[in-house]
Amino acid sequence: MSVNKKLDRTPLYKNHKKIDAKLAPFAGWEMPEMYGNILKEHLHTRSANSIFDICHMGEFIIEGKKAEKDLENLLSCGLASLGSGRCRYGFLLNDEGFFIDDLIIFKYSCTRFMIVVNSSRITNDAEWICSHLSTSTSFTNISDKTAKIDLQGPLSFKTASSVFPDIEFVVMNRFAFIEFEYEGIKLTASTTGYTGELGFEFFMPPESAVTIWELLLEVDSVKPAGLSSRNSLRLEKGLPLYGYDITDKITPIEANLERFVNFNKDFIGKDALIRQIRNKPARILTPFLCAGRSTAREGFTIYKDNKPAGVVTSGVFSPMLNKGIGLAMIDQSISAVGTIIECRKDDTKINAVIIDLPFIR
Amino acid sequence: MLPKELSYTREHEWLKVSDENMVIIGITDYAQEELGDITFVELPEVGQVISGGDSPVTLESVKAVSSVYSPAAGEIIEVNSRLDDEPELINESPYTDGWIFKIRITGAMITPLLSPGEYQEFIDSLD
Numbered sequence: 001m002s003v004n005k006k007l008d009r010t011p012l013y014k015n016h017k018k019i020d021a022k023l024a025p026f027a028g029w030e031m032p033e034m035y036g037n038i039l040k041e042h043l044h045t046r047s048a049n050s051i052f053d054i055c056h057m058g059e060f061i062i063e064g065k066k067a068e069k070d071l072e073n074l075l076s077c078g079l080a081s082l083g084s085g086r087c088r089y090g091f092l093l094n095d096e097g098f099f100i101d102d103l104i105i106f107k108y109s110c111t112r113f114m115i116v117v118n119s120s121r122i123t124n125d126a127e128w129i130c131s132h133l134s135t136s137t138s139f140t141n142i143s144d145k146t147a148k149i150d151l152q153g154p155l156s157f158k159t160a161s162s163v164f165p166d167i168e169f170v171v172m173n174r175f176a177f178i179e180f181e182y183e184g185i186k187l188t189a190s191t192t193g194y195t196g197e198l199g200f201e202f203f204m205p206p207e208s209a210v211t212i213w214e215l216l217l218e219v220d221s222v223k224p225a226g227l228s229s230r231n232s233l234r235l236e237k238g239l240p241l242y243g244y245d246i247t248d249k250i251t252p253i254e255a256n257l258e259r260f261v262n263f264n265k266d267f268i269g270k271d272a273l274i275r276q277i278r279n280k281p282a283r284i285l286t287p288f289l290c291a292g293r294s295t296a297r298e299g300f301t302i303y304k305d306n307k308p309a310g311v312v313t314s315g316v317f318s319p320m321l322n323k324g325i326g327l328a329m330i331d332q333s334i335s336a337v338g339t340i341i342e343c344r345k346d347d348t349k350i351n352a353v354i355i356d357l358p359f360i361r
Numbered sequence: 362m363l364p365k366e367l368s369y370t371r372e373h374e375w376l377k378v379s380d381e382n383m384v385i386i387g388i389t390d391y392a393q394e395e396l397g398d399i400t401f402v403e404l405p406e407v408g409q410v411i412s413g414g415d416s417p418v419t420l421e422s423v424k425a426v427s428s429v430y431s432p433a434a435g436e437i438i439e440v441n442s443r444l445d446d447e448p449e450l451i452n453e454s455p456y457t458d459g460w461i462f463k464i465r466i467t468g469a470m471i472t473p474l475l476s477p478g479e480y481q482e483f484i485d486s487l488d
Contacts, residue, residue: 038423039398228397228423293401293448295421317400317423324401348419348426 010055011147011209019224026227027120029056034226041229042319045195049153050225051216054201055209058122059146060115060129064137068110074132075105076252076269078262082107087175087190089260092125093269097251097276101125102242104192106177114188116148116201118242132268147209151216152199152225152233159219160189160200169200185211194230196237196358232316235325238287238357244298245285245313245327253277254329255285283310285327286335287359288343291351293317295324296343300350303342304334312343320360324350363389364456369480370472372430375456382467383438387460388420388429388451391484396422399451402444405462409437413471418461420451429461434468 007030016023016032024033032053034041044050062071072079077090084107092100101121106114117125122143130139151159160169167180169189177190188203204212216222231241240246246255251269253276261273290296295317302310310330318325334341339354367375373392377385393399405417416428417437440462444450451459475483 034397037398039400232423293421294403295401297426317421 008056010053011206012053012055012149012213015210015213016053016224021224021226024227027056027118029119031056032224032226034228035224038226038228038232039319041223041225042232044223045153045197045225045229045233046320047154048221048223049151049155049159049197049199050223050229051213052150052152052225052227052230053213054148054150055146055206056119057148058117058119058125058141058143059148059203060117060126061140061142062113062115062129062133062137063111063140064134065111066134067113067137070133070137071105071113072265073267074129075103076261076267077105078265079105079107079113080265084109085176085178087177087192089175091252091257091260092128093252093267093273094128094248095268095272097253097269097272098248099242099246099250099252099255100128100248102240102246104190106188106190114142119143120243145205147204147206149202149204149209149213149216150193150195150199151202151222152193152195152197154198155221156197156199159216159222162219163215174198182212187212194239195233196239197233231314232319235314235316235327236318236320236359238327238359240285240327241314245329250285250329251276251281254281254283257285280332282332283329284332284335285313286310286330287355287357288312288326288328288341288352289321289355289359290324290326290343291353292323294348294350296326296328296345296350296352300328300343300345300348302328302330302334303344304331304339309334309341315343318359324352325359326352330354363477363481365477367456367477368474369477369483370432370474371483372472373484374429374432376432376474377460382435382465383463384433384435384466385460385463386429386431387455389480389484390455393452393455393459396420396427397424398422399448402448402451402461404440404442404444405437407437407440411435411437411464413468420448430472431464432472432474433464433466433470435464435466437462438465439463 021032075090185208193199297315300312315326343350401421403419413433418429
């Protein structure tokens with residue numbers, strides 16, 4: 001395979017190089033994969049707090065008097081019941097109910113919203129959204145003008161309060177956001193993330209990213225963590241990853257994510273989802289726990305009674321459980337908790353059991 | 362620094378050859394660095410007879426799954442069973458506590474053995 005396109009670099013590239021981060025291509029970006037030790041980065045995030053360079057992700061602003069109505073139609077999650085200054089997890093679906101993307105929507109007011117999307121989906125999402133907006137609704141892709149740093153872990157609130165002492169972070173519940181200024185830098189902080197821990201996502205102009213990154217790193221308990229530990233952190237909490245666990249060939253019903261779909265309103269894909277619920281989906285995304293340290297990874301085939309019955313969509317070694325964990329798209333008939341399955345690839349056979357989420361509390 | 366008493370292969374393994382054709386095998390510091398944290402080591406049975414080029418050992422790391430090859434035909438004499446519970450020994454001390462298996466070789470080496478200097482040159486050429 002040859003890659004001709006030059007990889008994009010985040011504003012924090014030089015900071016990563018300085019401390020010998022291992023960089024790797026991800027969705028067209030040269031991203032920090034790790035800073036020396038993935039397991040330690042994972043465990044440090046669970047016990048203290050870490051910062052992640054997430055500048056590659058996409059951000060859109062949607063504005064106008066019909067913005068809320070347009071977005072209600074586009075998204076699986078309800079917006080009428082969402083207060084200003086709150087965020088919600090939801091999906092963009094096509095007419096067949098398949099995922100275009102999963103996202104977080106930020107509500108500033110009924111006429112102004114921000115959507116945070118996966119970097120690999122920015123172009124598809126933008127096209128889809130723009131083709132479904134009223135003429136009075138404006139769409140702005142601010143991805144290039146927005147840097148994002150995630151601070152994640154149980155000490156996040158303490159860290160944020162010490163770095164920005166004038167801000168009352170303690171009043172924020174999960175899935176809330178505030179805008180504030182720090183020494184002339186305009187920031188947005190949301191109590192969201194992709195590790196299952198308490199924490200923040202900080203949005204800022206790219207030219208201020210280095211300042212904020214270095215400011216956070218000055219706190220003794222804060223260490224940088226890369227995308228590899230972010231992946232094991234999200235999977236331990238059962239959070240799906242677009243392109244792996246959820247794709248444009250999978251619906252939220254099959255992905256067991258029905259709770260993020262509001263059926264009390266109309267939205268694109270709703271009819272397809274209702275049909276699928278009625279007919280019962282043939283397959284379902286299901287968590288499994290490996291018998292030991294050996295881990296069934298993406299692409300392993302699931303067997304039950306020597307018959308193929310699914311495929312692993314994500315699999316990692318869980319540093320908290322010291323066992324392999326993963327998500328698999330399997331036949332509904334073998335999805336009961338406690339079912340023993342076998343994961344196979346080439347000569348490797350790994351025993352596992354179907355369990356319930358989350359893998360860790 | 363590469364231990365002087367060991368031989369190396371282009372597959373990033375080290376060999377400690379002692380008398381009676383006994384060889385202890387592990388992976389190099391370069392290899393463990395590339396693999397990242399090792400989370401599981403699948404070891405062969407003692408007494409297993411293998412051919413040169415077989416992969417009696419599978420290493421799983423947080424990043425990848427890889428095989429350790431046998432540089433010659435022979436019989437597995439001993440395995441480092443500490444790796445069952447402490448696979449991280451390979452990351453922490455690849456040339457000592459992180460040794461993987463011991464084999465009595467019965468055939469010729471199927472891969473050229475490199476001196477520490479030659480192996481160093483080889484890995485320098487990879488970066």
